[in-house]
Amino acid sequence: MAVDGNEAAAGEAESAVQGFMALPGRTEDGTQLFLRRLADVVQTLGLDVASDSVAGDAWEWGHVVRGALREACRQGLVLSEASFGVLMAAAVYDSNPSFNRQFVEPALNAFGYQRVRSALLDYLRTGTDAERAGAARAWYWSALPLRLSEVRAEGSDAEGQPEADDNAVLVREWHEAALREFVSNEHLDVRRCILPGLPLRPSAYPAELHDLVEAAVVIARSHPDEYIRHRVEHQVRSA
Template sequence: MGGWTSGDLQAEFERRLDDLLAECCPDWQAPEPLSGDQRLVAFRQRNAKRTQLGDVLTARPDVAVAAAGRLLDVIACDEDLSRNRQLIEPLVTAVGRRTVQRHLISVIETGPEHKKVCAMHAWYWSQVTLVYESFQDFDARRPTPASRAAAADVADLRGQYRIACLNAFVACQYVPTRERLADGFLLVDEYYPPHLRDLVARALAIAEADPHRYKNLLARQDEEIGLDQIGSAST
């Protein structure tokens, strides 16, 4: 369990993984764990299960479609900032980016605080890939028309995500969790409707009261709208 949360998600995450694996590939068995620290053994077992399920989803999009709701619940419990993409990316391919991102926003809006952070981490891999045909295009921030259009198609969801993270940040009272939530939004009035300016001011006051902890939030002036790729890539 990371120090950023006062909750516990590992048991729920593994239970949900086990339920899906039992249905999707009932004959699969996790590799025999190597001896060693119990926490490391458990960590490796979860990784093996996630990888197996991700491989099934990639090979069989129909499975991802049929289990989409339950997969989204698994993703909202996944604390791994990198390996979580093994489930997110095939699900986006199978059911569409909007479906996945809408669910992540709903978790940030209404879920328990530790799941809000997992949903925010998952958002990263759910984003559009902005494709640049050359380094010159990248330096000039000229993505291909197709990837630019894909980013524009979910601009409304980026706005909802930003507001959800802002609300979650202000409401959160557990400082390590609040620090993680600070990665999901920025403190620039122009990005918010007028009725939320007071909320932005409250978030700014929180950040200014602890400027070292929230230095990145205080410095952030532009919103990330997608992942960057130089050369061909899917959007």
């Protein structure tokens, strides 16, 4: 079962977004890459989906695949080792910051918080700019409580879900890596997607990063993008 801290973090995150401008769409078209990730999910997990004309439409096909995945989770889903990377890639390449949850949640329940968050941190540190932005969107859901009791990893016991992990170190590493990325990476999607989950109070970081927190606020306040300017003011006031 999930630890209280993970469930509390999810609730805080959902409350924090109220009153904010909607996250704008990507500045780059990742449609074809997402379609490939969807195909991988269908094939690797053996989902029961009909192959028809919507398979070339990322929006509609995404809904079909997510729906099939939800149904498989309800029926009882055993995820192979290969399924982990496939689900994480789909979550990262899904441009919708709400629907990507449906790829993150089964991975969390089968493989645990630590593995999911480590994978997203790796995308943030070493991925392409599109992957860094996608990892930041997916990270939002990485604190969800483990409620899919019928989802488990292949080889785990029949009870399914992994033990809750101590994620304090990973969360700290994510925040520090995200802060560095926000300041150093000028890619618009990366900055837009990192900012909502970025603490902007110096006390959240070691002393050697306090100057970077100030730099991040200055960058966001003077940024030409309206979403970034709007978002930072809310976050600074609530820091």
